[in-house]
Amino acid sequence: MLGGGNLTRVVRIGSTVRRTAGAWTPMVHELLDHLRGTDFDLAPEALGIDEQGREVLSYLPGDTVADRPWPRWLWHDDLLVQAAEALARYHRAVAGYRPAVVSSRLGTTVLGAGDVVCHNDFAPYNCTFSAGRLTGVFDWDLVCAAPPLHDLAQLVWQWLPLHAPCEELAWRTPEGTARRLRLLLHAYGTDDTCRLDDAGRFVEAVIDRVEATRTGILQRAADGEEVFRRLEREGHTEDMARAVDFIRSIRPTLEGAVLRPR
Numbered sequence: 174m175l176g177g178g179n180l181t182r183v184v185r186i187g188s189t190v191r192r193t194a195g196a197w198t199p200m201v202h203e204l205l206d207h208l209r210g211t212d213f214d215l216a217p218e219a220l221g222i223d224e225q226g227r228e229v230l231s232y233l234p235g236d237t238v239a240d241r242p243w244p245r246w247l248w249h250d251d252l253l254v255q256a257a258e259a260l261a262r263y264h265r266a267v268a269g270y271r272p273a274v275v276s277s278r279l280g281t282t283v284l285g286a287g288d289v290v291c292h293n294d295f296a297p298y299n300c301t302f303s304a305g306r307l308t309g310v311f312d313w314d315l316v317c318a319a320p321p322l323h324d325l326a327q328l329v330w331q332w333l334p335l336h337a338p339c340e341e342l343a344w345r346t347p348e349g350t351a352r353r354l355r356l357l358l359h360a361y362g363t364d365d366t367c368r369l370d371d372a373g374r375f376v377e378a379v380i381d382r383v384e385a386t387r388t389g390i391l392q393r394a395a396d397g398e399e400v401f402r403r404l405e406r407e408g409h410t411e412d413m414a415r416a417v418d419f420i421r422s423i424r425p426t427l428e429g430a431v432l433r434p435r
């Protein structure tokens with residue numbers, strides 16, 4: 174059993190992993206198949222369903238950073254740039270993939286104009302690393318139809334990072350955070366699919382992203398879903414509320430970085 178995940182039981186068997194499958198699995202495998210024909214080469218290969226009904230994916234070698242404390246190397250600028258470039262490469266790769274319905278473990282969504290199939294949780298805890306390089310991205314079954322900004326906001330939250338202040342992030346300053354945001358936006362690149370000209374709206378999108386995650390967990394916990402109740406018990410939703418306060422507190426600095434991305 175591989176550690177680190179919250180929602181899925183994952184076991185490794187040789188060069189494969191086996192994950193709980195569901196109604197969403199055929200579409201997720203179709204997406205992974207689509208990606209194999211593109212230059213986004215960080216996703217696992219979909220290898221079908223095993224005799225126990227679990228999905229079979231190629232095992233991505235490397236280190237994972239699911240459990241805190243985070244290693245200090247995780248926050249190197251170079252890795253931030255790699256993550257932003259990887260997300261941009263993913264968004265370009267997925268642009269031509271337009272399923273009628275986007276199925277995920279959280280339900281279904283439908284692509285509107287300007288939407289892409291977003292990964293929806295493009296964060297360090299869903300990546301593999303080797304010698305300071307980003308080598309893989311897993312956990313593809315939360316995908317949703319949304320504008321690329323949806324994933325970009327998650328990247329900003331999780332990878333800048335914009336977590337609530339804590340001892341582990343004591344090195345972080347508002348100016349340093351703004352500098353990393355400029356770096357991230359430059360590496361991602363901005364074009365018509367993700368316009369950043371309205372700095373206030375961009376920071377609001379990041380706040381909305383954290384808030385929507387927080388209220389989504391609380392809603393599912395209230396509905397009695399055990400994993401979400403555990404996330405709430407473990408303090409994740411409180412952390413998110415504190416992250417929102419933190420983002421608001423440095424908002425002008427962040428907006429300045431968005432206005433001058435280079």
Ligand SMILES: Nc1ncnc2c1ncn2[C@@H]1O[C@H](COP(=O)(O)OP(=O)(O)O)[C@@H](O)[C@H]1O
Nearest residue numbers: 175176177178179180181183217232233311312
């Ligand atoms: N394709 C993969 N290759 C290597 N490890 C994987 C792969 N998929 C999942 N894992 C491992 O299993 C753990 C949980 O998987 P994940 O897909 O993130 O599930 P969850 O939905 O619970 O977050 C990850 O932290 C990672 O260690």
Ligand SMILES: [Mg+2]
Nearest residue numbers: 178298299312
């Ligand atoms: Mg995960």
